[in-house]
Amino acid sequence: MTTSAPESTIDLITEIxxxxxxxxxxxxxxxxxxxDLLTDSLMVVEMAIALHDRLAVKVDEEELRDLTLAEFAEVLDARLHTGDAPR
Known part of the structure; x- marks a missing residue:
């Protein structure tokens, strides 16, 4: 997806x-x-792949299960801005 302005991480996760x-x-x-949003293990895998494809960031299953959407977006934003993402 190409947009004229960068979308926020929370908007990207919501879209996915x-x-x-x-x-x-x-x-x-x-x-x-x-x-609650990713109700089965296939959805967790699909989300991890989508985030890797869109943001070039890896996430683990615990992050996708233990956090709220806002908390998860904050974790991703921090990784993206610090370059601390395991790639």
Whole structure:
């Protein structure tokens, strides 16, 4: 996807989750727990692959299950801005 302005990490994660088709857009919000949004292990894998493809960042399963959407976005933003992402 190409846009004229960079999208925020939380918007990107939301877009990926909604595109997976399991969570309606109104249920995907900053306070939602990732484990509730990614309801099975296949979704976790799909999210990890999508983030690697879009942001060139690796995430582990615990991050995708233990954090809220906002917390997870903050973790990714910190990695992207510090170059601390395992690639």
């Amino acid at each position: 989750i909604v595109a997976m088709g399991e969570s309606p857009a109104e249920e995907v919000h900053a306070g939602a727990r990732m484990q």
